Amino acid sequence: MKEYDVVIIGGGIHGAGVLQAAAAAGHKALLIERQALASGTSSRSSKLIHGGLRYLESGQFALVRESLRERAIHLRIAAELVELKPFFIPVYRDTRRRPWQLKIGLWIYALLGGFDAATRFGSVPKAQWPALDGLKSSDLDAVIRYHDAQTNDALLTRAVVKSALGLGAEIAMPAKFMRAELSEGGVNVKYTASSSSVEVKTRVLVNAAGPWASQVARAVDPAIPVPDVDLVQGTHIVIPHPVTAGIYYVESPSDGRAVFVMPWAGATLIGTTETPYHGDPDQVHPLPEEEEYLLAVVRHYFPALSALTRSDITERFAGLRVLPAATQAAFDRSRETIFTTDRDARPRVLSIYGGKLTGWRAASAHVMQRISPSLPAASRKAQTDLLILRRPI
Ligand SMILES: Cc1cc2nc3c(=O)[nH]c(=O)nc-3n(C[C@H](O)[C@H](O)[C@H](O)COP(=O)(O)OP(=O)(O)OC[C@H]3O[C@@H](n4cnc5c(N)ncnc54)[C@H](O)[C@@H]3O)c2cc1C
Numbered sequence: 221m222k223e224y225d226v227v228i229i230g231g232g233i234h235g236a237g238v239l240q241a242a243a244a245a246g247h248k249a250l251l252i253e254r255q256a257l258a259s260g261t262s263s264r265s266s267k268l269i270h271g272g273l274r275y276l277e278s279g280q281f282a283l284v285r286e287s288l289r290e291r292a293i294h295l296r297i298a299a300e301l302v303e304l305k306p307f308f309i310p311v312y313r314d315t316r317r318r319p320w321q322l323k324i325g326l327w328i329y330a331l332l333g334g335f336d337a338a339t340r341f342g343s344v345p346k347a348q349w350p351a352l353d354g355l356k357s358s359d360l361d362a363v364i365r366y367h368d369a370q371t372n373d374a375l376l377t378r379a380v381v382k383s384a385l386g387l388g389a390e391i392a393m394p395a396k397f398m399r400a401e402l403s404e405g406g407v408n409v410k411y412t413a414s415s416s417s418v419e420v421k422t423r424v425l426v427n428a429a430g431p432w433a434s435q436v437a438r439a440v441d442p443a444i445p446v447p448d449v450d451l452v453q454g455t456h457i458v459i460p461h462p463v464t465a466g467i468y469y470v471e472s473p474s475d476g477r478a479v480f481v482m483p484w485a486g487a488t489l490i491g492t493t494e495t496p497y498h499g500d501p502d503q504v505h506p507l508p509e510e511e512e513y514l515l516a517v518v519r520h521y522f523p524a525l526s527a528l529t530r531s532d533i534t535e536r537f538a539g540l541r542v543l544p545a546a547t548q549a550a551f552d553r554s555r556e557t558i559f560t561t562d563r564d565a566r567p568r569v570l571s572i573y574g575g576k577l578t579g580w581r582a583a584s585a586h587v588m589q590r591i592s593p594s595l596p597a598a599s600r601k602a603q604t605d606l607l608i609l610r611r612p613i
Contacts, residue, residue, distance in 0.1 A: 246598030264539030
């Protein structure tokens, strides 16, 4: 039976990150993915590498600071994949947040980002408003501009895996995790690949199965803690009419939620929604009412597109957020990553719930720190904040 230091379930951004971090630390690591890299949530995000301006309102300062630090690292190590973009926040007479409130928020954002060049912000002069892709100008009081970054989430995931493979990591794909048995010395992991059953032994199993993480955790024997989480669906649509000036950060006219209207591959990507989800994560799909909600945003802010209908949508996708279970609206819940282990000292299983695309590297470093007491001594091969990520071919 093959033996590893770390076996990871799930080839999304978190699984990719842990694979890279484990290999960089000099450990023997294997990633098991049942379909394709980034086939889950990590290809269905808003594709932003961002500090999360709106998390300031819910007081998640530590998360914003960490995310801005990770944004700066991405701009350095993944320049082929992550691009700084102007963001525009139009403020109308009836917009909930006034320009002075936004500027205070952006000043705190800049402070948490160490006032680097990418945290500069200001107002777009009125003379430049006509260059904003036909943005509605009636009752427009101000347009605030700041910067955040955009990526291709699936390519970023593949780039991280490619980096890990370059450090000697292994991958089994397509390969479906079936079950794990804990013993004092580690974990026996069973998976199926090409309809045959394979068993490997590892010191630590990392469960990075995203919305499927609870399913994976329930297949561990003896049972391990499974936290109470909710799945919340987020849908995006693509329309062929391109916006080009930058990313528009607008309030939905129906409920005031923040929605992004983004340039994307020569077209426009609009998202997202927050719909509680109770079914099988494999069955998630965009709902007609979510598509209507997103179209209403575009029609409202871009009068030239007021005739858009669902038949204009060229692409649609839905992903699932994993959030701590609570009764409050998904929008206001913590976006901090939840890490659980089978035991405090020398964990054999670590599960990752939730988190952000932006935070994959920091989350992976945290995982390595938590599981290091269970791993043999190894000589480090690389530092993940210095490894350059190349666009995969
Ligand atoms: C609508 C939406 C928008 C978002 N926008 C942003 C954003 O703009 N910026 C940002 O920073 N974050 C964003 N996020 C958060 C971010 O996308 C997620 O935190 C991240 O993609 C989660 O990655 P993951 O690796 O944990 O899970 P996933 O990407 O879902 O990966 C889990 C993997 O596990 C595999 N798997 C499951 N079961 C098994 C099994 N039995 N055997 C083998 N493999 C298995 C699946 O096939 C899948 O590939 C968004 C999330 C959503 C839902």
